[in-house]
Amino acid sequence: MLRRVLMVFxxxxxxxxxxxxxxxxxxxxCFLPQMGNDSLHLGKTYPxxxxxxxxxxxxxxxxxxxxxxxxxxxxxESITYRLIDAEDISTLSVxxxxxxxxRFDSLSFSIGVDSTTNxxxxxxxxxxxxxxxxxxWQSGYIxxxxxxxxxLSTARLHEFLLHIGGYAWxxxxxxxxxxKVDKTEHxxxxxxxxxxxxxxxxxxxxSIMVPGAAAASCANNAVAMFRILP
Amino acid sequence: xxxxLVLMIFAAIALSFTPGKGTRLPVPxxxxxxxxxxxxxPLQSDKILLGRVLxxxxxxxxxxxxxxxxxxLSYSAFTHIDHALSxxxxxxxxxxNSPALMNLAWGKLYMWDGAINHxxxxxxxxxxxxxEMAYRIDSVVIRLNRSPLYRKLFxxxxxxxxxxxxxxxxSMAQFMTTLISAxxxxxxxxxxxxxVAFTAQEAKGYQLFRQHCASCHTEPLFTNNNFANNGLAVDxxxxxxxxxxxxxxxxxxxxxxxxxxxxxxxxxxxxxxxxFKTLREVVQHYTTGIQHTATLAPQLQQSVPLTxxxxxxxxAFLLTLTDKKFIFNPNFGFPKEILMP
Numbered sequence: 001m002l003r004r005v006l007m008v009f010x011x012x013x014x015x016x017x018x019x020x021x022x023x024x025x026x027x028x029x030c031f032l033p034q035m036g037n038d039s040l041h042l043g044k045t046y047p048x049x050x051x052x053x054x055x056x057x058x059x060x061x062x063x064x065x066x067x068x069x070x071x072x073x074x075x076x077e078s079i080t081y082r083l084i085d086a087e088d089i090s091t092l093s094v095x096x097x098x099x100x101x102x103r104f105d106s107l108s109f110s111i112g113v114d115s116t117t118n119x120x121x122x123x124x125x126x127x128x129x130x131x132x133x134x135x136x137w138q139s140g141y142i143x144x145x146x147x148x149x150x151x152l153s154t155a156r157l158h159e160f161l162l163h164i165g166g167y168a169w170x171x172x173x174x175x176x177x178x179x180k181v182d183k184t185e186h187x188x189x190x191x192x193x194x195x196x197x198x199x200x201x202x203x204x205x206x207s208i209m210v211p212g213a214a215a216a217s218c219a220n221n222a223v224a225m226f227r228i229l230p
Numbered sequence: 231x232x233x234x235l236v237l238m239i240f241a242a243i244a245l246s247f248t249p250g251k252g253t254r255l256p257v258p259x260x261x262x263x264x265x266x267x268x269x270x271x272p273l274q275s276d277k278i279l280l281g282r283v284l285x286x287x288x289x290x291x292x293x294x295x296x297x298x299x300x301x302x303l304s305y306s307a308f309t310h311i312d313h314a315l316s317x318x319x320x321x322x323x324x325x326x327n328s329p330a331l332m333n334l335a336w337g338k339l340y341m342w343d344g345a346i347n348h349x350x351x352x353x354x355x356x357x358x359x360x361x362e363m364a365y366r367i368d369s370v371v372i373r374l375n376r377s378p379l380y381r382k383l384f385x386x387x388x389x390x391x392x393x394x395x396x397x398x399x400x401s402m403a404q405f406m407t408t409l410i411s412a413x414x415x416x417x418x419x420x421x422x423x424x425x426v427a428f429t430a431q432e433a434k435g436y437q438l439f440r441q442h443c444a445s446c447h448t449e450p451l452f453t454n455n456n457f458a459n460n461g462l463a464v465d466x467x468x469x470x471x472x473x474x475x476x477x478x479x480x481x482x483x484x485x486x487x488x489x490x491x492x493x494x495x496x497x498x499x500x501x502x503x504x505x506f507k508t509l510r511e512v513v514q515h516y517t518t519g520i521q522h523t524a525t526l527a528p529q530l531q532q533s534v535p536l537t538x539x540x541x542x543x544x545x546a547f548l549l550t551l552t553d554k555k556f557i558f559n560p561n562f563g564f565p566k567e568i569l570m571p
Contacts, residue, residue, distance in 0.1 A: 121270060121350035121403070124396035129354055130368035131395075136358035138476060139347040168477075212478065 001039045004032065012093040024097035027185060029065070029107075031093070032229060033058055033086040034192040042086055048150065048197070055193060057147040058086040059133065060222075061113050061126070065096065067104035074102050081113060083126040083133060084191070107181050107189075111222055112143030112174035115167040140165055140211065143173050144222060146196065153202040160202055164218050166211025173211070173219035177226045188229040195224035253278070255335060258412035259421070261450055264335035266349055266407055271400045273407070276387040281405030283383060283565050284398060290353070290370050291319055291363035298356070301328040304562050307493035307553075308332060308409060314504030318362035325361075325468055327504035329489060330497040332556065335407040338455050342486045342502040343473045350403045367395050374398060379568070411492050411556040412450070419550070428550065434540070435547025442516075442534045443544075446488045446527065452551065457485040458527040461520030465503055472502070483525050495552045509545045517541065 008030050033040035035055070045054045062082050067075040075098050085091045098104075113127070118140050122129060133142045142165040153160045166173045181187055199221035200206075208214045253273045255264060284290065288297040301316045302308040308331035310316045316328045326342050340346040346355060356362040357370060374380040374393035381391035388397050416436075418426040428436060439447075448454040457473045464470070464484070473482040486502045500506040506515065516534040520526070536544065556562070 119347050121267070121348040122396050122399040124394055127396075129351065129395040129399070130371050132368065134351070134354065136354040136367070138345040139351050 004039050005030070007089055008032075008093050011090055012095065025100045025102065025185075027067075027096040027098045027187065029094045029096060029187045029189060031084055031091075032188055032190050033092075034190040034194070034229075036192065036194045040086065040191075040193060049152065051151045053148060053150040053152075053197065055086075055146075055148040057145055058191070058193060060084050060111055060144040060191075061133065061141065063110045063113060065094070065107065065109045067096070067098065067102070068106045068108065069102075069104045071106075074104050075099070081117075081123075081126050083131055086191075104184065105181060106178060107187065108176060108178040110174050110176055111219070111226075112165075113141040113167075114174055115172060117141070118167040135165060138210075140167055143219065146193065150202060153206040155206040160200065160206040162200070162208045162218055164208060164215045164222065166215050168211065171211050171213060171216045173215050175219050175223050177223055179226065179228050181228055190227050190229045192225050192227065196221050199224075255407060256410065258410065258417070258450070261412070262336065264407070265338055266335040266403075268407075271350070271403060273404055274387065276383075277401045277404045278408055279405075279565070279568070280383045280387040281401035281403065282562075283568050284402050285405055286564055286569060289373050289377070290357055290365060292365040293319060295319065296363045298353070299564075301356070301362070302331050304559075304564075305557050306330075306496045307411070307557055309497045311496065311498065314499050316362075318356075318359070319364045322361040324359070325470065326502050327499065329487075330493060331406065332409050332411040332490060332492060333451055334409060336451055336455070339487070343476050344457060344487060345476050349406060350399050352406075353399060353402050371395055371398060383568075409556075409562055411553045413555045414492065414553040415550040416547075417450075417553070429546070431543045431546040432550050433547075435543035435545070436550075438536065438540055438544045439547050442536075443491075445529050447491050452491040453488045456488055457482065458488055459484040459486075459523060459525040461515070461522070461526055461530050462501060462505070463521045465505065468503055470503065481525060484523055485525060491548060492551045493553055493556065495549050496557065509548055510541070513541050513544055 012028055012030070035046050038046070040055060040058070042055055042057065045052045060083075062084055063080050065077045066073055075096065077096050082094065083091060117123065117127070127141070129136075133145065134140070135142060142163050144162070144164040146160075146162040146164075148160055149158045150160065151158055155161070164173050179189065196218070200218070205214050205218070208218055253275055255268065255273060257264065285298045288294045288300070290297060296319050300318070301310040303311065310328035314327060315323050315325060317323045329342065334340075334349055337349065340349065340352050341355065346352045354367055357365050357367055371393050374384070375391075380393060384393050384397065385391045387401060415426060419428055446454060446456070446458055446460075459472070462484075471483055473485045474480065476482075494500070494509065498507055498509075500509070500512050506512045513536065516530070517536050518533060520530050520533050522531075
């Protein structure tokens with residue numbers, strides 16, 4: 001756990017250096033993939049229910065990070081879409097260039113890409129289709145990819161593949177997350193797969209590859225994954 | 231004086247690095263405004279050229295044998311002539327007929343079932359399809375970044391040599407929007423071009439067309455870009471249910487995109503599965519072959535009543551939609567000077 005946090009810090013120190021001269025108060029936001037109270041390591045087998053489980057992939061788009069103070073918006077970041085990838089440490093830290101003296105007590109963001117962006121053609125950066133988060137056979141972003149294995153899954157090779165996407169009503173899959181914060185310099189947000197796994201039916205819904213009711217339901221369950229860690 | 235000289239030198243250097251001059255889409259007279267949002271991807275000649283090279287380059291496919299042109303050949307109005315269902319990599323046969331590509335800047339949804347909601351992202355579908363190019367967009371971009379030719383083309387088009395999915399797809403979209411067909415005999419007649427007139431048959435056919443076909447195949451695009459069930463019986467070897475596969479709505483069952491009829495002389499065979507080899511068979515379908523299902527287009531609840539002579543006249547008119555300038559336009563053809571210098 002400590003090693004993971006240290007590695008993230010090293011990447012982040014490099015970013016903080018860029019802010020040293022700017023007239024902003026950098027707020028560091030770190031994302032830590034979790035399996036319950038443990039740090040999540042991809043490929044590691046964890047005991048689960050009366051069996052075991054292993055995560056192989058966890059990626060999601062987070063967009064529109066905002067800070068509030070007493071329900072009033074005090075900061076919106078200029079980079080709007082980020083691809084968070086448990087396999088790529090460089091994506092797990094974000095530095096917000098908040099104006100000095102800004103107080104805030106809560107943070108919000110969306111999981112996923114909004115519908116307007118979904119119909120606006122090809123985008124670049126984290127939204128580039130080469131990132132593997134855009135459907136080829138039907139237009140639209142994949143908001144989350146959660147993949148792993150558990151003997152409880154009846155799919156081939158006991159895999160579960162949850163590719164959550166879709167922007168059209170009534171099965172849009174963008175979700176809002178709001179978190180209260182009490183620190184102001186270094187926020188650690190845990191992305192805990194456990195709540196999502198607990199809500200997943202590994203017999204009926206071990207493979208979600210298209211927009212629809214199953215994806216929408218899974219998106220609902222994904223909101224509980226995010227929490228502020230002390 | 232010295233300052234002025236320095237300024238002029240800087241200006242000269244700066245200007246030499248500006249990308250290719252902007253160009254505008256030549257919208258034919260009287261046509262509606264294009265749907266494609268050019269403000270997000272303004273036309274530039276170097277980007278159009280890059281897009282054209284990519285369109286003709288089999289580098290997009292897993293084994294470098296299949297390019298866009300494999301199913302969308304310029305001489306047959308950018309379709310795969312004489313194939314009911316197209317074949318792709320290793321001769322694998324797909325499930326649908328290749329649509330003719332023209333006037334794409336006026337489209338809203340692409341593919342027979344409207345799966346693609348923007349022209350920029352259309353190439354992702356054939357690139358990834360296992361029966362077409364069987365490849366991955368990220369692997370294509372890796373190949374482009376390794377290619378000295380493409381690095382040069384990207385510098386000209388985008389200012390530096392880095393190929394990305396976004397840049398590649400935007401360049402292809404730019405080329406595809408330039409494929410405008412609006413100079414058929416029909417167009418000349420409607421513009422009152424000197425020395426061009428419909429024959430008596432063609433004129434009669436045009437009247438019949440306006441009466442029986444134009445509600446879906448609306449001028450000047452010869453499609454209203456909507457989806458309809460035109461009474462085709464389900465082919466049980468394919469069981470293609472059309473747009474419902476994308477929207478999940480029962481009202482979209484058996485509905486397919488209304489294709490343009492421009493250049494239809496060259497785009498046989500016809501329909502989403504290429505079941506009709508000749509225009510005669512198409513017209514026959516509308517006069518005696520319509521199958522009634524729940525989602526059948528309201529305009530086709532009665533069969534189209536045409537006498538034998540009227541059927542011939544209608545086809546005579548459809549042949550006036552052939553645009554030779556379009557199919558032989560060197561700007562749309564194989565970029566020999568780049569790919570085979």
